[in-house]
Amino acid sequence: MQQPATLEDVAKAAGVHRTTVSLSLRNHPRIPEPTRVRVKAIADRLGYRINPLVSALMQSRRSGKPVKHAALAYVTNYPTRYGWRPEHHDRPDFFPGAVERARDFGYKLEHFWLGEPGMTPRRFCDMLSARGINGLIIGRLPPGQHSLELDWDRFSAVALGMTLRSPILHHITENHFDTVWQAMDRCRERGYKRPGFLFSDVNDSPRVGHRWLGAYLTQQTQFPARDRLPVCPGNPTNEEDFRTWFLRHEPDALLVNNPSLLMRWLSDLNRNVPRDVGVVALEHRRELECTGIYYDPAKIGGLAVEMLVGLMHRNETGVPSVQHEILLTGEWRENCMLPPRTA
Missing domain, CATH: 3.40.50.2300 (Response regulator)
Known part of the structure; x- marks a missing residue:
């Protein structure tokens, strides 16, 4: 799999210092506008994307202020806003476990509903980007739905379960x-x-x-x-x-x-x-x-967060060319419904 372009790659291609590339991509006024435009064009051509985690860390160092809790998005697309919650069906609820594990990494996991009135895929993606949200956990889709259209190249994304079939993302599911x-x-x-x-x-x-x-x-x-x-x-x-x-x-x-x-x-x-x-x-x-x-739904939700944070640290966005699947093995539980059979 081809490695993503780095800041150093852009600097070499543009014939400038790494600092010049960094400042150009942040539209810093110290860099002349023609240089900024040229560097951005080269970065786009090479497929370079700013790592949001590194960017937040550097901003914290420059300002002297600690990084606030970054947000991750838990995306659902049921006909109603909370149709994915257990009170509306009897499927497992992965959200609480994902929230707890995200907190361990310093993130806040927020729910976003694709079915908001007037919402479009482009508007949805723009809204998340404007809030600096770069990581998505795709919740289980409702029965009969197996695809989502989003600008995946802008995000690191992990799916829960196997309901999402187009595109095929990295996902966590039961064995x-x-x-x-x-x-x-x-x-x-x-x-x-x-x-x-x-x-x-x-x-x-x-x-x-x-x-x-x-x-x-x-x-x-x-x-x-x-x-x-x-x-x-x-x-x-x-x-x-x-x-x-x-x-x-x-x-x-x-x-x-x-x-x-x-x-x-x-x-x-x-x-x-x-x-x-x-x-x-x-x-x-x-x-x-x-x-x-x-299957403990909290463990599945937590595994999704762990996989997503790893993708974000590596700045891996978009639909993967080779999707990874993590399978959680379940635990046998008794309730007197399969006793040993007598002759």
Whole structure:
């Protein structure tokens, strides 16, 4: 990957001292205007960008005043300003953990809503730049939305989860493949012979479902052929299709993304959990404590801040040519929904 241009590169190309470049880029009156214009043009041609962290530090040294808390932006685009908050849905909330970790680095993390009345991508970017905000954390997008149009070259940016697919940024997400891998291992260890898989609710990121299914189908090869069940039809399925599939294949354990819906469907079939069938939740839902893999949203939010601060220190902006993905492995939690199976 090509290294970004440095202040020294601009100075060599312009045939001037580093100090002249620095003052020119800050429009200092000590430098003649023709020189400032020429240096800026060379900096643009070389792709040089001022590192906001270094700039703030130098300003602090010149003025003798400590650097105030720099701000980072937590960007959301739900239909309503706070539609991303847990009281409006049951997805994890990464914001509090990100706020705390940002504070550790001396930053203030502020929420910005792309859906403000009259807001446009250009106006949004100009507003952030005017406030000296150079780092963005992109929150999970609402169901059905997978792209954002911003002037990415102006910012260092990290995405949370896998809902943003265009552009593909560096991002932090749960280790979804390992989620199902762990679940299938537990089923087999505890004597379950016919674990099944279903999407009982909408999966807001199809690539998450692909990873779940990849682990499930691979793990099925560890079971005898007669006990390998087809995935329940539908993404998401409905109660009628689930009933038909369940009665035909009689799974003894179920891996599911929304256990609350599943519990109602099993009750209608006069099936008891865990007496008749075990249940593993692939996503922990607030309204139901269940057996499954738990991911601490505070850790995910904190990891996003750590990655973003690293990008800003290295002055890496724009859409990366090679995106990095950090996967957080989850923790198995019990709640008596997958007890050891008796013969």
